[in-house]
Amino acid sequence: xRNRWLALVAVALGTFMTYLDNxxxxxxxxxxxxxxxxxxxxLEWIASxxxxxxxxxxxxxxxxxxVFGMRPTFFAGLGIFTVASIAxxxxxxxxxxxxxxxxxxxxxxxxxxxxxxxxxxxxxxxKERGAAIGIWGGVGxxxxxxxxxxxxxxxxxxxxxxxxxxxxPIGLATAVIAAMSLPPGKRHPNRSLDIPGLATSALALFxxxxxxxxxESRGWTSGVILGxxxxxxxxxxxFVVIELRTEHPMVDLxxxxxxxxxxxxATMGLWAFGVFxxxxxxxxxxxxxxxxxxxxxxSAFIPMxxxxxxxxxxxxxxxxxxxxxxxxxxxxxxMAAGVGGLATVGEGSGYLDLxxxxxxxxxxxxxxxxxxNVVLSALPQARAGIASGxxxxxxxxxxxxxxxxxxxxxxxxxxxxxxxxxxxxxxGYQFALVVAAALVAAGVPIALVTLRRxxxxxxxxxxxxxxxxx
Numbered sequence: 335x336r337n338r339w340l341a342l343v344a345v346a347l348g349t350f351m352t353y354l355d356n357x358x359x360x361x362x363x364x365x366x367x368x369x370x371x372x373x374x375x376x377l378e379w380i381a382s383x384x385x386x387x388x389x390x391x392x393x394x395x396x397x398x399x400x401v402f403g404m405r406p407t408f409f410a411g412l413g414i415f416t417v418a419s420i421a422x423x424x425x426x427x428x429x430x431x432x433x434x435x436x437x438x439x440x441x442x443x444x445x446x447x448x449x450x451x452x453x454x455x456x457x458x459x460x461k462e463r464g465a466a467i468g469i470w471g472g473v474g475x476x477x478x479x480x481x482x483x484x485x486x487x488x489x490x491x492x493x494x495x496x497x498x499x500x501x502x503p504i505g506l507a508t509a510v511i512a513a514m515s516l517p518p519g520k521r522h523p524n525r526s527l528d529i530p531g532l533a534t535s536a537l538a539l540f541x542x543x544x545x546x547x548x549x550e551s552r553g554w555t556s557g558v559i560l561g562x563x564x565x566x567x568x569x570x571x572x573f574v575v576i577e578l579r580t581e582h583p584m585v586d587l588x589x590x591x592x593x594x595x596x597x598x599x600a601t602m603g604l605w606a607f608g609v610f611x612x613x614x615x616x617x618x619x620x621x622x623x624x625x626x627x628x629x630x631x632x633s634a635f636i637p638m639x640x641x642x643x644x645x646x647x648x649x650x651x652x653x654x655x656x657x658x659x660x661x662x663x664x665x666x667x668x669m670a671a672g673v674g675g676l677a678t679v680g681e682g683s684g685y686l687d688l689x690x691x692x693x694x695x696x697x698x699x700x701x702x703x704x705x706x707n708v709v710l711s712a713l714p715q716a717r718a719g720i721a722s723g724x725x726x727x728x729x730x731x732x733x734x735x736x737x738x739x740x741x742x743x744x745x746x747x748x749x750x751x752x753x754x755x756x757x758x759x760x761x762g763y764q765f766a767l768v769v770a771a772a773l774v775a776a777g778v779p780i781a782l783v784t785l786r787r788x789x790x791x792x793x794x795x796x797x798x799x800x801x802x803x804x
Contacts, residue, residue: 387439396723415441416505479639597784603732610733645700659785668698
C-alpha cells in the first residue's frame with residue numbers, strides 16, 4: 335500500500351492525542367480549581383470522568399471497529415474527541431468541563447483500539463508491521479514525556495484551557511492525513527454488534543473503574559464501593575455466560591487458551607501497573623520531598639520517556655533477532671530494577687540520584703513494545719479491533735490497580751511509621767515501590783514461558799504452530 339507510511343503518521347497522531355490527554359490534566363488541576371472555583375469532588379471528577387468512560391468503553395470501541403470497519407470508526411472517534419476537546423477548553427463551569435471530559439473518553443475509546451488495530455491492516459508484512467508498531471509505541475512514549483510538561487507550562491504561562499484546545503489543530507491535521515491515506519473501511523455484515531455482550535462488558539468495566547477511582551476517598555469497605563465491586567463481578571459473570579452462548583460472540587473465550595494471548599495481556603497489565611504507579615507517586619515524591627514545582631516535576635520524567643521512545647523503535651529489531659519472550663522479559667527485569675532502585679533514594683537526595691533509575695526504567699519500558707504486535711498477531715485480522723481493545727483494557731485497568739493498590743500500601747505504611755510527616759511519607763513511598771518492583775518482576779517468568787520460541791509472527795490471520803493452548 336503506497337500511502338501506508340503516511341497512514342502511520344495519522345494513526346500515531348491520533349494515539350498521541352489520547353495519550354497526551356491522559357496525563358496532561360493532572361498538573362493543571364490547581365489552575366482549573368482556582369479559575370472555576372471547584373470543589374474537591376468536582377476536581378477529582380475532571381480527571382476521573384475521562385478515565386472512567388475511556389476504560390469502560392474500550393471493548394465497545396474494538397467491537398465497533400471490527401463490525402463497521404476501522405476507517406469509519408477511526409474518524410468517528412477522532413471527530414468526537416476533537417469536538418469534546420474544544421468544548422473542554424472553552425468550558426466555563428464544572429458541569430460542562432466534566433461532561434466534555436466524559437465525551438473525550440467516548441472518542442478515545444473508539445480511537446485508541448482502532449488506531450492500533452489499523453496497523454495490522456496497513457502492514458501485513460511482519461517485519462514492516464513490527465517497525466511500524468515500534469514507531470507507534472515511540473510516539474506514545476513521547477506523549478508521556480510531553481504531557482506533564484505541557485500541562486504545567488500552559489497552565490502557568492497561558493491558560494488551562496489550552497491544554498485541551500491544542501487538540502484541535504492536531505485533530506484537524508490527523509483528519510486530513512487520514513483522509514488521504516487510510517484504506518476504505520471493511521464492514522463485516524455477518525457479524526453483529528453483540529449488544530448484550532457490549533452492555534455487560536461496559537457495565538463491568540464502568541463499575542470496576544469507578545470502584546478503583548473512588549475507593550480511597552469513599553472507603554474501600556463502604557457500601558458504594560463494595561456494591562460497585564459486586565456489580566462488576568456480576569456483570570463480568572453475565573458477560574462470560576453471554577459470550578459462551580451467543581452465535582457471534584464479541585470475545586471468543588477460546589482466545590484465552592492461546593498462551594501468547596493470555597500471557598501477553600498479563601504481561602502488559604504488569605507493565606502498566608509499574609508505569610502508572612511510578613508516574614503518579616514519584617510525581618508526588620518530587621514535589622513533596624524534593625520541592626519541585628509542577629513544571630519541574632513534569633520535566634523530570636522527560637529523559638526517561640525519551641529513552642523509552644528510542645527503545646520502542648529499536649525493540650522490533652531485537653525481537654526479530656532474539657525472539658519476543660527474551661526481549662519482553664528483559665524489559666520487565668529492567669523495569670523492576672528501576673523501580674527497586676528508586677526505592678533506595680531517600681531524604682537529602684537530589685534529582686541526579688533518581689536519574690539513573692529513571693533511565694533504567696525507560697530502557698526496560700521501551701522493550702515492551704513488541705507485546706502489541708505479538709498479541710494482535712495471535713488473532714485473525716478480522717478480530718484486530720477487539721484484540722486491541724482488550725490490550726488497552728489490560729493496560730488501563732492494571733494501571734488503575736497500580737495507583738490504587740500502591741496508594742493503599744503507601745497510606746498504610748505511612749500511618750504506621752514514626753517521625754516527621756515527610757519521613758512518614760517517604761517510608762510509605764519506598765515500601766510501595768518495593769512491592770511494585772516485585773509485581774513487575776513477576777512479568778519476567780510469564781513472558782519467558784508464554785512467549786517462548788515466539789519469533790516475528792506470521793502474517794495476521796493465521797494462528798502460528800507455536801501458539802498452542804495453555
